Structures are given as C-alpha cells and as structure tokens.
Amino acid sequence: MAKRTTICAGIDTGKRKLDVALDGSSEQLQIDNTAEGYEVLLDWLRRHRIKRIGIEASGGYEQAVVAELRRKGIVVVVFQPAQVRAYAKFHLQRAKNDRIDAALIAACTAAVRKIHTPPDARLLPFAEHLTMIDQIGEDIALLKNRLETCRNARIQQVWKKDISRLARRERIEFKALVAAIREHRDLAERLDLIYSVSGAGLPTAVAILVRMPEIGQLTREQAAALAGLAPYDDDSGKHVGVRRINGGRERLRRALYTAALPASFRWNPQLITLYKRLIAAGKGHKRALIACARKLLIFVNAVVARGIPWDHERPATALLQAG
Known part of the structure; x- marks a missing residue:
C-alpha cells in the first residue's frame, strides 16, 4: 500500500495581498488579505485537499489569516523570516519575488517533521494589547530623553504634560489588560x-x-x-570564542x-x-x-x-x- 503524503502549501504575506503556492506544483493563487479573500483561499485549499500550510511572520499582517485557517481546522506552521532565508540559502536559491517566496515557504512546510501545538488563541489579543503598552513606555522614554536636552521652558512643559498623559494611559491600559486576563480562570x-x-x-x-x-x-x-x-x-578548532545570546x-x-x-x-x-x-x-x-x-x-x-x-x-x- 502506497504511503500517503501530506500536500502542503505556502503563503507569502503582504499588507494587501497574499500569494499562495502548492508544494511541488506550478499552480498558484493570489488573493486580497481580507476576510473575503480568506473565503476564496479556504475554497482553494479544500479543492486541493491541503491539510498543512506554512506562512512567514510578517509584522502582524499574517495574524488574521492564521487565526482564520486554524479556526477552520487547517494546520498552520508559522516560520520566522530567518528560517525561510536559511532554507533558501541551503538550496542556493537567490531569486526572490512574491510568487517564488510562496513556493519556497511551501517547500519549507513540507520539510517540517514536527508540528507544534498552536498557541492559545485567547492570548493573541492580549499580546497585541501588551505590545501597545510597551510602545507607550517607549514613547515615554523618548520624551524623557528630549526633556533632558531641552532648554526652552515652554517646550519643557509640553514634554512634561505629554509624559504625564502617557504614563496615566500606560497605567490604565495595564490595569485593563490584567483584568481581561483574570476573566479566564x-x-x-x-x-x-x-x-x-x-x-x-x-x-x-x-x-x-x-x-x-x-x-x-x-x-x-x-x-x-x-x-x-x-x-x-x-568554538572552532583551537579557537574558543565568547559565548553569546542570540535570537529569541x-x-x-x-x-x-x-x-x-x-x-x-x-x-x-x-x-x-x-x-x-x-x-x-x-x-x-x-x-x-x-x-x-x-x-x-x-x-x-x-x-x-x-x-x-x-x-x-x-x-x-x-x-x-x-x-
């Protein structure tokens, strides 16, 4: 009896468009990165009996389609850009465009041997909320740096008011995030x-x-x-280098x-x-x-x-x- 293989697909994510490719096939699809486009994508995946699809993390533009695909029961592998680049380098692939990238991600997906359990979907909005809070903190730090180098009294007052306003917003948002988390026992x-x-x-x-x-x-x-x-x-041969952290x-x-x-x-x-x-x-x-x-x-x-x-x-x- 012939061993059944999983047909895989790959998605190259753009802000407005998604390019989709099948592994081992020249057939491709381009759709809008919208809810309507996802319906077209799901129908296309069903027709090709796709059970696993890979996508590259792309600054959050991939999150909506990943959530929808997982909700429909499709296994989604989310790659970090470095993983896809390393795979392309290993295969000596230098050409790059959206269609080529989609096919490359499809090949990466087919090469995956261990599928990890997807993260808790409830945490996605919490992560977005926490990132906003982090960004408010970064804005406060930037304004404090400006304040240190400012010599104009009126402008100093402007920066101080903005810092106070943002600090208050940061406290409010963090309190709201903790309350939202605590709604789940x-x-x-x-x-x-x-x-x-x-x-x-x-x-x-x-x-x-x-x-x-x-x-x-x-x-x-x-x-x-x-x-x-x-x-x-x-380390390499007789060379013993300094241990360093990386990635993550x-x-x-x-x-x-x-x-x-x-x-x-x-x-x-x-x-x-x-x-x-x-x-x-x-x-x-x-x-x-x-x-x-x-x-x-x-x-x-x-x-x-x-x-x-x-x-x-x-x-x-x-x-x-x-x-």
Whole structure:
C-alpha cells in the first residue's frame, strides 16, 4: 500500500495581498488579505485537499489569516523570516519575488517533521494589547530623553504634560489588560504562579504569560532559547570564542532583563547570590544580569510546571529538581 503524503502549501504575506503556492506544483493563487479573500483561499485549499500550510511572520499582517485557517481546522506552521532565508540559502536559491517566496515557504512546510501545538488563541489579543503598552513606555522614554536636552521652558512643559498623559494611559491600559486576563480562570491561576516568584513583578509576570504560552511545558534549555537568553558556543578548532545570546523573543527578553536588575539586587536571594558570585568570578555586569534573567525564567518555568507557588524558604536547587 502506497504511503500517503501530506500536500502542503505556502503563503507569502503582504499588507494587501497574499500569494499562495502548492508544494511541488506550478499552480498558484493570489488573493486580497481580507476576510473575503480568506473565503476564496479556504475554497482553494479544500479543492486541493491541503491539510498543512506554512506562512512567514510578517509584522502582524499574517495574524488574521492564521487565526482564520486554524479556526477552520487547517494546520498552520508559522516560520520566522530567518528560517525561510536559511532554507533558501541551503538550496542556493537567490531569486526572490512574491510568487517564488510562496513556493519556497511551501517547500519549507513540507520539510517540517514536527508540528507544534498552536498557541492559545485567547492570548493573541492580549499580546497585541501588551505590545501597545510597551510602545507607550517607549514613547515615554523618548520624551524623557528630549526633556533632558531641552532648554526652552515652554517646550519643557509640553514634554512634561505629554509624559504625564502617557504614563496615566500606560497605567490604565495595564490595569485593563490584567483584568481581561483574570476573566479566564486558568490564565489567572498561571499568572499568579508566575507572580509568586520573587523578582517577577506583575509586569514581568504578564509578559511571560502572554509572550511565552509554553511556560511550564519546556525544559530549562528550551525556555532560555525561546526567550533569547541561552548562551551559544562560538568554538572552532583551537579557537574558543565568547559565548553569546542570540535570537529569541525580543520583547520577552527585554522584560526579563529589566526585571533582573532589581531581582538580583533586592528581591530574590538566590539571584542576589548568583549575581555576586559571577561578579566575583570576573564576569561583567551585563553578563551577570543576563545570567540572572535566565535563572529567573528557569525558576518561573519550574513553578508553573509544578503548579505550586514559589516557596521563599525552599532552596532553589530543590525547586529545580522538583520541576
């Protein structure tokens, strides 16, 4: 009996258009990146008996079609741009346009051997809300920089009013986001577990919950890699390079790194000890903080995996062994 193979498709995402290709076929489709276009796409996929489709993350323009395809029961593989570029480089493919990219993504999709469970769809609007809050914080930081270099009293007052207005908006939006999360009992329980870890303040806990849905289901190495906090070797032959972090989820990494400073100086005894030990060993401040941020995430992952809040009196080694 012949082995059945899954027919795969790929989507190249644009702001207004989607280019779709079948793996191993010259047949392609172009549709509008709208709800009406998705209906055309779904009909086309049904006719070709497509069960798996790949798409490249594209600044959020892919999110609506991904949500609709998953809602209809189609397996969707979301690739990071670096993955698609690496696949093209491996196959020595240099030509690039929307149709070629769609076919390339289809080939990438067919090459995938392990399909991961899609993230909780409830977290998508929370992630968008959290990004808005992050952007408000970035705007505040920009205005504060302008204020420091401004010598005009009237303009200083303008910047101060804008900072105050944005800070108030940031507090309101964060409070609304937490309230929305707490409407879901399981998410509220997970948030409380994360928040129980010393050094993981509520903003950090929200960032981990929303930006790492896999928390508690990962090994410590996987969690660190997804957050972009895993140190990678740079060795070749007799050359021994400096280990550096790379990749990962940028906004999550930033939230953890920001939390690591107060956590390793005041709030978490284990991180305070770790920071002092690394500094005494000659590690720089930044490298020590990155290590503390990674350890903080490992603690959170273990707490969520156990389903038991952080015990301030329990040694961290016992926690990690239990997790």
